[in-house]
Amino acid sequence: MGVIGYGLGVVGAGIGIGLAALGATSSIARQPEVQGRLFTVFILASAFVEALALIGFVVTLIAQ
């Protein structure tokens, strides 16, 4: 059951990182010169989203 719960939690994080990547790629396509600064912002945003998925991972391990 824990694995199923983790899978459900990851759906949200997956959508979040996907949205961040979508925003980053479409803005780079429009304005290639901001690529360097956008990369930092993109990594930062995905790090915050990813933390939620990883907390789910830890909870799965603890709950077993």
Added chain:
Amino acid sequence: MNPLEKLHEEIDGLVDSFTSQAIVGDIWGVGLTQYTFWMFVAIALLLIVLFVFVKKQAAHGLVPRGRFVNGVEFLVEYCRDDLCKGLLGDTWRNHFPFIASIFFFILANNIVGIIPGCKPGTGCIGTAGALALVSFVYFIVIGVRSQGLIGYIKSLAPEGVAFPMNAVVWLIEVFSTFLRLITLAVRLFCNLFAGHVVMGAFALLCSLFFEPILQGITPIAIGEAGASLFWLAILLVIYGVEIMVAAIQAYVFTLLSAVYIQIAEQGE
């Protein structure tokens, strides 16, 4: 016998081998787990690289020559320009030593962990937690030093909010400040730990599916050996991803530390 049935027991053994075990001394007292051992190896390698760099640099004057010197200098300059100057602004010079040492420590640990047979020093919650604690204490001290103790506590709540909401926002901000400590540690630890468990699982699959062909060549065994090659291909892809993760996690940890320092220093 289906190799997938054996996988379940093997995975348990794999996860056991990834939990901290003392190789010298006692795990609850003074001792050395396999993770701390590889952490010391990573520190030694990092020191060797940096001292060789300084020596080679001094031999040629200040102009960098050769692939090695240029490579190290690229990393240092990347850390200085992207992480320090880009985020911290005018005071980058004060924080550059701290940020660079965290970056290089994590990077060395992660890269040592990528080598098959080695363990990443940052892949246990102890090391990752200690690093996060260092970063946490550092940005709080910076905040207190630049704004005063009361100023820093006040600066957690945004200005221009009426009284009752003010207190609620302040509480949430205090909570999220302590959450930073947990997320920094858990992010680093989990990325390394989970990545290595996944790599280990595919390596196990690869070897389990290759076993039948060693005991006798039958059509089923040949089919399973073919599947083993497929697992090997996936393993190689994941290995490539893990190399990227090693660099990105060092970058993310340092980047977040720099962001927190900047927030603490300049107020919100």
